[in-house]
Amino acid sequence: MRAMVYRGPYKIRVEEKDVPRIEHPNDAVVRVTRAAICGSDLHLYHGMMPDTRVGTTFGHEFVGVVEEVGPSVRTLSPGDRVMVPFNIYCGSCWFCARGLYSNCHNVNPNATAVGAIYGYSHTCGGYDGGQAEFVRVPFADVGPTVVPEWMDDEDAVLLTDALATGYFGAQLGDIVEGDVVVVFGAGPVGLYAAKSAWLMGAGRVIVIDHLEYRLEKARTFAHAETYNFVEHDDIVVHLKRITDHLGADVAIDAAGAEADGSFMQHVTAAKLKLQGGSPIALNWAIDAVRKGGTVSVIGAYGPMFSAVKFGDALNKGLTLRMNQCPVKRQWPRLFEHIRNGYLKPSDIVTHRIPLEHINEAYHIFSAKLDGCIKPLIVPNAA
Amino acid sequence: MAYTRQRPSTGESPDELRARIPGWGADLDPADRPSVPKLQLHDVPGVDWDFPERQPEHQPRERSIEHAFLTPVFGTTCPPRGLSGAVRRLAYRRYSEGRAAHWLLLLAADRVDAWENHLRSFATLRPDNPITETGVRSELTRGGWSSRFGRKRADTAHQLLDPVIVAGPWVAVAAAALVAAKRARRR
Numbered sequence: 001m002r003a004m005v006y007r008g009p010y011k012i013r014v015e016e017k018d019v020p021r022i023e024h025p026n027d028a029v030v031r032v033t034r035a036a037i038c039g040s041d042l043h044l045y046h047g048m049m050p051d052t053r054v055g056t057t058f059g060h061e062f063v064g065v066v067e068e069v070g071p072s073v074r075t076l077s078p079g080d081r082v083m084v085p086f087n088i089y090c091g092s093c094w095f096c097a098r099g100l101y102s103n104c105h106n107v108n109p110n111a112t113a114v115g116a117i118y119g120y121s122h123t124c125g126g127y128d129g130g131q132a133e134f135v136r137v138p139f140a141d142v143g144p145t146v147v148p149e150w151m152d153d154e155d156a157v158l159l160t161d162a163l164a165t166g167y168f169g170a171q172l173g174d175i176v177e178g179d180v181v182v183v184f185g186a187g188p189v190g191l192y193a194a195k196s197a198w199l200m201g202a203g204r205v206i207v208i209d210h211l212e213y214r215l216e217k218a219r220t221f222a223h224a225e226t227y228n229f230v231e232h233d234d235i236v237v238h239l240k241r242i243t244d245h246l247g248a249d250v251a252i253d254a255a256g257a258e259a260d261g262s263f264m265q266h267v268t269a270a271k272l273k274l275q276g277g278s279p280i281a282l283n284w285a286i287d288a289v290r291k292g293g294t295v296s297v298i299g300a301y302g303p304m305f306s307a308v309k310f311g312d313a314l315n316k317g318l319t320l321r322m323n324q325c326p327v328k329r330q331w332p333r334l335f336e337h338i339r340n341g342y343l344k345p346s347d348i349v350t351h352r353i354p355l356e357h358i359n360e361a362y363h364i365f366s367a368k369l370d371g372c373i374k375p376l377i378v379p380n381a382a
Numbered sequence: 383m384a385y386t387r388q389r390p391s392t393g394e395s396p397d398e399l400r401a402r403i404p405g406w407g408a409d410l411d412p413a414d415r416p417s418v419p420k421l422q423l424h425d426v427p428g429v430d431w432d433f434p435e436r437q438p439e440h441q442p443r444e445r446s447i448e449h450a451f452l453t454p455v456f457g458t459t460c461p462p463r464g465l466s467g468a469v470r471r472l473a474y475r476r477y478s479e480g481r482a483a484h485w486l487l488l489l490a491a492d493r494v495d496a497w498e499n500h501l502r503s504f505a506t507l508r509p510d511n512p513i514t515e516t517g518v519r520s521e522l523t524r525g526g527w528s529s530r531f532g533r534k535r536a537d538t539a540h541q542l543l544d545p546v547i548v549a550g551p552w553v554a555v556a557a558a559a560l561v562a563a564k565r566a567r568r569r
């Protein structure tokens with residue numbers, strides 16, 4: 001089969017690889033029909049995530065058709081059109097039994113501090129991902145769901161991470177009616193978080209970024225008030241001024257490890273890999289939220305330490321909430337919102353690129369060329 | 383105003399928001415939000431085991447020393463090999479996830495792994511191409527210049543470092559190879 005393969009930082013190519021086999025009785029093999037590149041894939045692409053091995057296939061956002069199932073699989077059969085959450089999880093460990101699907105203890109031998117994710121380095125379990133023609137899907141009875149008849153593949157693929165994560169981020173903010181919510185980062189997850197904040201009753205939603213075309217999308221898609229931090233000498237002071245010097249009730253970090261805004265932080269984290277991520281957006285969130293407010297973190301960070309302004313968080317009495325999204329818990333409610341027309345996930349898709357040209361898709365997305373917000377990957381066999 | 387007790391107004395009433403934003407307030411009740419309450423013991427649909435069957439371990443699988451045993455299911459892509467593999471095994475065997483040494487060794491192994499594979503690829507029919515593999519062609523076809531300049535972007539300053547990071551080691555290796563070849567010829 002054809003598959004995207006990592007060749008070292010900033011380098012990928014498409015190779016011929018063996019079609020994955022059933023390795024466990026509850027495995028399935030899925031033929032991928034749509035995959036996506038996620039902002040967090042860029043941390044792998046830039047060589048920031050420890051134990052990212054040459055030869056790995058990335059991709060934790062994909063939908064497809066079941067090709068083969070293991071002997072203990074009861075709920076899926078070949079031919080089923082399925083969407084697969086980015087979390088690999090067993091459904092039976094201490095964590096899964098309490099709904100913490102993204103924190104499963106039975107699927108990642110390499111680390112206990114993170115669950116398992118398709119195509120996301122050995123630190124996240126050493127599984128190949130879905131930017132390929134076929135992918136191994138463990139615990140086929142637990143994670144995947146048959147795509148509802150009325151939903152198209154492009155909406156379904158965005159539910160496997162980006163939309164679920166953005167919505168989850170708004171939930172972590174514990175928004176109450178009338179809250180002022182500020183979202184740092186107008187990428188796919190930030191756009192969905194801003195949109196979801198309204199569903200939860202926000203009174204005002206503000207989005208911060210430096211890419212004008214993404215701020216434009218935040219205004220039209222997410223109905224948000226937007227500010228370009230490059231135009232303000234100090235974005236924290238600006239946010240204080242426009243919130244009666246109180247600060248926002250809730251701040252959401254949807255930027256994560258490669259946030260821009262401080263050259264020094266960016267270079268020490270993203271270029272020199274001396275931090276687990278550059279916490280610029282997180283530090284702005286801590287400083288821009290009001291005392292006693294909530295900071296929700298859904299941007300991805302690596303396992304190394306980051307220079308976070310913890311003293312400010314303590315002195316302001318903040319609640320910091322964060323996790324990787326337990327995707328499948330969000331689905332029933334999100335399906336309703338899509339059906340009701342409150343959300344149209346694929347509105348943010350800007351590029352559809354064949355698997356054979358995935359090296360260019362990564363470059364376009366990473367360098368933010370051509371107005372790129374969300375690139376989808378179309379495998380040859382799709 | 384933060385200096386008095388009243389909450390500042392956001393300017394729009396719930397009715398105005400509902401009219402302007404499709405779905406406004408649909409999840410106003412926290413009970414409708416799927417991850418609230420958080421830690422609630424439940425049966426996950428599809429699961430009929432207490433502990434999963436174990437996936438066969440065909441070759442020794444490295445694992446965090448914070449785990450009691452090899453997890454019942456694990457990824458099998460790219461097992462450790464070569465010098466990078468030795469460094470990775472050491473990182474897993476010796477240091478917990480709480481130690482910086484664990485992660486720094488793994489990052490170092492990643493850099494070694496890349497070069498082991500670049501060099502190995504030159505002995506195959508498909509050597510690494512450090513230019514096409516970066517997807518840099520899209521700079522020409524997808525507006526490399528127009529996307530960046532005059533657009534108030536914060537990232538253009540450090541993007542100039544990217545070519546140095548990507549091409550720098552290749553230039554250094556090529557220069558070292560050239561010097562070595564010259565020396566060998568002189569002898």
Ligand SMILES: [Zn+2]
Pocket residue numbers: 038039040041060086161162
């Ligand atoms: Zn992701």
Ligand SMILES: [Zn+2]
Pocket residue numbers: 089090091092093094095096097103104105106
């Ligand atoms: Zn589990």
